[in-house]
Amino acid sequence: MPLPYPFKPLVAASALALLLIGQALAEAPGGALRGTGDLGVVIERASGSVALVDTSRREVLRHVEGFGDLSHASVKFTRDARYAFVFGRDGGLTKLDLLTGEIAGRIIQGGNSIGGAISQDGRFVAVGNYEPGGVKVFDTETMELVIDVPATYEKSDGSSAQAKVVGVVDVPGNMFVFSLFEAGEIWTLDMSQDEPELSKFRDVGSMPYDALITPNGRYYIAGLFGEDGMALLDLWHPESGVQRILPDYGQGEERLPVYKMPHLEGWAMAGDRAFFPAVGRNEVLVADTTDWSLTHRIGVHGQPIFVMSRPDERQVWVTFAHPLNDKVQVIDTQTLEVIETLEPGESILHKEFTPRGEHIWISARDSNQVVVYDTRTFEELARLPAESPSGIFFTHRAHQIGL
Amino acid sequence: MPLPYPFKPLVAASALALLLIGQALAEAPGGALRGTGDLGVVIERASGSVALVDTSRREVLRHVEGFGDLSHASVKFTRDARYAFVFGRDGGLTKLDLLTGEIAGRIIQGGNSIGGAISQDGRFVAVGNYEPGGVKVFDTETMELVIDVPATYEKSDGSSAQAKVVGVVDVPGNMFVFSLFEAGEIWTLDMSQDEPELSKFRDVGSMPYDALITPNGRYYIAGLFGEDGMALLDLWHPESGVQRILPDYGQGEERLPVYKMPHLEGWAMAGDRAFFPAVGRNEVLVADTTDWSLTHRIGVHGQPIFVMSRPDERQVWVTFAHPLNDKVQVIDTQTLEVIETLEPGESILHKEFTPRGEHIWISARDSNQVVVYDTRTFEELARLPAESPSGIFFTHRAHQIGL
Secondary structure, three states: OOOOOOHHHHHHHHHHHHHHHHHHHHOHHHHOOOOOOOEEEEEEOOOOEEEEEEOOOOEEEEEEOOOOOOOOOEEEEOOOOOEEEEEOOOOEEEEEEOOOOOEEEEEEOOOEEEEEEEOOOOOEEEEEEEEOOEEEEEEOOOOOEEEEEEOEEEOOOOOEEEOOEEEEEEEOOOEEEEEEOOOOEEEEEEOOOOOOEEEEEOOOOOOEEEEEEOOOOOEEEEEEOOOOOEEEEEOOOHHHOEEEEOOOOOOOOOOOOOOOOOOOOOOEEEOOEEEEEOOOOOEEEEEEOOOOEEEEEEEOOOOEEEEEEOOOOOEEEEEEOOOOOOOEEEEEOOOOOEEEEEOOOOOEEEEEEOOOOOEEEEEEHHHOEEEEEEOOOOOEEEEEEOOOEEEEEEHHHHHOOOO | OOOOOOHHHHHHHHHHHHHHHHHHHHOOOOOOOOOOOOEEEEEEOOOOEEEEEEOOOOEEEEEEOOOOOOOOOEEEEOOOOOEEEEEOOOOEEEEEEOOOOOEEEEEEOOOEEEEEEEOOOOOEEEEEEEEOEEEEEEEOOOOOEEEEEEOEEEOOOOOEEEOOEEEEEEEOOOEEEEEEOOOOEEEEEEOOOOOOEEEEEOOOOOOEEEEEEOOOOOEEEEEEOOOOOEEEEEOOOHHHOEEEEOOOOOOOOOOOOOOOOOOOOOOEEEOOEEEEEOOOOOEEEEEEOOOOEEEEEEEOOOOEEEEEEOOOOOEEEEEEOOOOOOOEEEEEOOOOOEEEEEOOOOOEEEEEEOOOOOEEEEEEHHHOEEEEEEOOOOOEEEEEEOOOEEEEEEHHHHHOOOO
16 A cells, blocks of 8 residues: 655655664674774684684674685784784785674785784785795785785796795884795895885795794794704894704704694793794703703693793693694693693694783684683683684784784 | 644654664764774873873874873773773772773772772772772772772781782782782782682881882882882792892982882883882993892983883883983993983873884873884874873783783
């Protein structure tokens, strides 16, 4: 039955009004006002999605799809802790709005990327690429390309080639530092001037495959796949060049078959001690950071992959390589003893402490769960659903050098 | 002219619709969606207001009034970095919503408070009081009183009294630590269980007047007004009790008239070195934190008040007591030399580094300005208006132990 004429404007006006309400509320479903200090993302590698999480309520807020290939994906947060940049294995660089849960931008910037970093001032995001090798720097706001730095190096026969880029980090002075795998070089890219400045350190060692930066941003340490030892660059004294440390680290040790090269980003620094994974041995190694000498070997459950310090440096938590990746162990940094062994689930891949360290979140990929523990009592606090969870990243990283 | 009947429902519906729109938009003016990682507050002591600031744009977003007496006010942020708790000198505890700019709660909880802390898990805010002496703990969400801990101690004549409470900090294990001025005691309050547990350390020294906690939350150090030296509590080994360190610190030194006791919260830790203000001398002192022995004295412009480390620990920035509070000096932590002297304005009161240290914000009270510098080039980047600015606090503190 058609409505009598006088009601038509009413309906129209109401519809308009409702439309306006709809617009005003449009931000609400994903965009309620909230602080972003207790948010985080969990990479769901099988489904190319991420779980957006709240560390205060210990809840998954939502799952967001459309990130492409997320195997070995990593995440950096913008300076305001609103957006996460997700670096995908397919060369995708995706900007996720943590407040609306929407993808705010996505580009395929290279063929095969393995991670990146956001500059100290928050303006630039750098991506390290395997294929073609090099670093691309984008504007974090517009995602426009700022500079493309091919990783071109001279081979021994005089020809030139492109190297895979690994271990991209940000350091104070608005610089990026990264390593060239085939070239055996470490480069710094200074973004503090309008004209970015590139510096190259050559012959640092054979095949740097990953790197770490100390929490104060001073020491850049690259692991070497092709020989023993590690390459250390003191960024406060670049004029001193790259030095070799820990000469027996790697091939020089008698060892088990290496199931997986350990990640270096997870190195734990506690006071003067650095705790780090042995290669191919069921040990966590301890070095004195004043002279980088090896001081202790701590026997653990398997070959360690991530060795991470609780924020107060009183504990170090260790995950292991396949096939012993069903357990997590906790080392007391004073006694150097294993004080706890936990079994959160199958295929433990990654872990992240809450900013002040009261909890730890652990991803158990084949259990499709993220498990939250109290780090003081080791009590299990929550078990959250996630699709093949791997990397876990919380927003406080936005405020830390090199994270 | 009255509207004909058929239009009445239309108007009513529109009005309702507009009302709904209004409600939906109500959050918008102060509450646009935004990350809270680059926000901060500047205390405006003369007007009892705070300036809400954005450290990415280097702008004052708005001024918010209604905080009461803000002389010596301090600020702590909630776990989600959405709210700031402002501790006023009049005993006021005010909760500011950084997103809407509105006061989300305000109580007068004591007669005269000097600061407080938020627990590791984010659930509790503790306030230390002068009058009456004690600590009150509130729920950070509801602001309801959780526990009232009077600072009652036994005097030498056997009678009991209440002491002023100073140096309230949070430490791992969901504990608060604080000092009792007249009593010469340090207490810990464990909030990790349903029944909070109080522990007392007696005879720690005469008149602890302020305290600091090391960045890892391990060492609580109280300055003593009534005698030389400082009181140190190793929270990893409370069974060892309180030890005395730096025996010559304070009265034992020949010195100038003391214009103002230095703040301890600003102690700079850089590697194994602690940089801290001498009492009544134009010096910054350096101690070796492995044995807390005094190793160096660095001559500076005036009597230092705040001695703060840039987040990468490469520089220490120093402000001074009246009448030499017109300058700020920068010390190189490797050479221990003063490398820069800046003159931001009149009556420099406080300073805060951006989370990764690229900038520093400095309050010049009598110039009614906050001045922002690049910490690498010492270039002045911005000069922002503020009413008699004092303390400056950025939200990344939410994620740091003891801040």
